[in-house]
Amino acid sequence: MSNSIVLFENDNHKFIYLGVEKNNLEGIFTNQFLVIHNNEGVLLDPGGVHVFPRVLANVSEHIDTKNIKAIFYTHQDPDVSSGVALWSSTLENAKIYISGLWERFLPHFGVFDPSILVPIDDKGGEIKFSDGESLKTIPAHFLHSLGNFSLYDPISKILFSGDIGVGVIQPSEEKIFVENFDEYKQHMEGFHKRYMASNTAAKKWVERISRFDVEIMAPQHGLLFKKNEYLKFLNWFKDLKCGVDIIDKIY
Secondary structure, three states: OOOOEEEEEOOOEEEEEOOOOOOOOOOOOOOOEEEEEOOEEEEEOOOOHHHHHHHHHHHHOOOOHHHEEEEEOOOOOHHHHOOHHHHHHHOOOOEEEEEOOOHHHHHHHOOOOHHHEEEEOOOOEEEEOOOOOEEEEEEOOOEOOOOOEEEEEOOOOEEEEEOOOOOOOOOOOOOOEOOOHHHHHHHOHHHHHHHEOOHHHHHHHHHHHOOOOOOEEEEOOOOEEEHHHHHHHHHHHOOOOOHHHHHHHHO
């Protein structure tokens, strides 16, 4: 089990990267994150059943699990959400935030209690803390799921982008940030061309997310981006031809 890394911290707010799996058996490495505000926690894409013990142990180092008030899922893929039944049975007070388009599928993952579900509207919304501060859920539809969201933390200025900005690489405890975007994009291009629906969707997300002041972009796989490399990513992604744009090459 690797250690967690605190990406941002002030007197009442933390944004924590929950480490990586050293002995990966799940086939694809995933990143999980925890936001703590005044001792209220929000888990971001806590992952599949393979990583549940490790993620739970890392979470418990930072907060009593009774104080986890929400789990946010960017979308429905199994590497993101197949552990949802384990989390819902472990966390006594957590609501599950997921696109309203995917709410009806959660019983197939073993979640049968609709009272713990908070369907996110297509236009996005907020996950509010008790003092009125909130995390913003930002539409990211068709990138690559039809009901998909990013999450922005206005206090840390960290954007959790889900599968947008993913790099297909082995994890490293020594290196968590992209150091050279031009070199790193070779690990991103194949995934984004096939898993993102179209350049129209990519442009729409870039236009929307550019309204926010982002210091760090944290994807669900691969390395994280500090501001300079993040801005290079936006410039690359807004012009990327992908999905149906290149359908003749796929067929």
